[in-house]
Amino acid sequence: MKTLKLLTYSALTVLLFSCGGANTPASSLFEIQITGKKAKFHQNETVNINLKNKKNKTINAITYTIDGEKVEVNNNKLVLDSKKVGNKTITAEVSYDDTTAKVSKKITVFAGTSPSIYTYEILNEYPHNPNYFTQGLEFYKDTLYESTGKREKSVLVKKDYKTGTIYKEHKLKDTQFGEGITILKDKIYHLTWQSNIGFVYDVNTFKEIDQFTYGKSREGWGFCNDGEKLYKSDGSEKIWTLNPDTLIEEDAIEVYTNSKKLIKINELEYVNGKIYANTWQSGQDVAVIIDPKSGVVEGIINFNGLKDKVTKTDDVDVLNGIAYNPTTKTFFVTGKNWDKMFEVNILKK
Structure with missing residues (x-):
């Protein structure tokens, strides 16, 4: 009986991972890519942002936020009009295959002008x-x-x-x-x-x-x-x-x-x-x-x-x-x- 349970559990685990189930790390499916792959940006700078689809999932929608605040991305363009400078986290919530996943990227936003x-x-x-x-x-x-x-x-x-x-x-x-x-x-x-x-x-x-x-x-x-x-x-x-x-x-x-x-x-x-x-x-x-x-x-x-x-x-x-x-x-x-x-x-x- 114990052997049967073990086999059943193992089969379920394989099925979940092969189908991109709940245990699949979002980072293995998607990646946020920003202009030049740099991590140093300036306030009010416009950057190119793209979501790399590593497993060719069918994406229904993408919502972007910076430190939890929703931001607009139009034609892969994002304006870094954050009210505060410093360390920021850009998060993409991806709706795909009747489920959702979140991936994030750390950046640093510097002042837009010199003192x-x-x-x-x-x-x-x-x-x-x-x-x-x-x-x-x-x-x-x-x-x-x-x-x-x-x-x-x-x-x-x-x-x-x-x-x-x-x-x-x-x-x-x-x-x-x-x-x-x-x-x-x-x-x-x-x-x-x-x-x-x-x-x-x-x-x-x-x-x-x-x-x-x-x-x-x-x-x-x-x-x-x-x-x-x-x-x-x-x-x-x-x-x-x-x-x-x-x-x-x-x-x-x-x-x-x-x-x-x-x-x-x-x-x-x-x-x-x-x-x-x-x-x-x-x-x-x-x-x-x-x-x-x-x-x-x-x-x-x-x-x-x-x-x-x-x-x-x-x-x-x-x-x-x-x-x-x-x-x-x-x-x-x-x-x-x-x-x-x-x-x-x-x-x-």
Whole structure:
């Protein structure tokens, strides 16, 4: 009896595979082919797309999607008008022989245009504590708040930006490495680097209101907000969108220029619908301007030369810290262990 069952099962298996049944891998039947077989494309580029029919199946219909969103393909032409740049998955759902199958192809969509180049003009110089390994810088109601890094030295301060006088200070635990901050509706949201924990404080008293852990983001780097949502960088090419009430990461963008993926996105500032971001270890003192909806790098700000104006010590490190003062409508920038903070205008070249 066992022998008969085994033979029956084997025969059924052979029948299923020979007829292209449910166990047949879709990739053995179909393959998505795109112009030049490359995996690097640009936003709004039109590409030739074709479905290779490896087993000459009778195809009834093909539906294409990009990251689950249906797209139109006319005469084998596909416009890559994805709202976001970065890694994408093109999927073809194929209806054939009274059944369906799905095959996918990974591509990377870069920005369609190169970023604009910006420079700066110095308006004022202010004192900055050279012991501050600056990680976050933000104005709130015309007062400057700063967070600093390094274990055993990480603090959050509220201060007079003109004199450097400290109004209030909160020290983190010695095991915690402070990172970016952002302030929304009288709450300070404060990241730590690798501890997988963030804090929420009352902006007036610095009393801790809440704690939160990170979701899919790997570390805590930069933080900013648009008045409704929080934006968090984690050292990768991603910037995550958080709900300020639940602190849940609800979405993410990937940051790309027209030619490269941008990683190590550090201190963030949201100004007039754009994210201004420092970049760590980029080789130059530059900041970038990012579209928070698409992830496209729209501008690069060349801050080279600022570091030459601070007192040279062994501790002086990279540019980091960018804040916008809505009262003066100017930017304030500094760096890790710099003894100066600069008020600047940003100018398009």
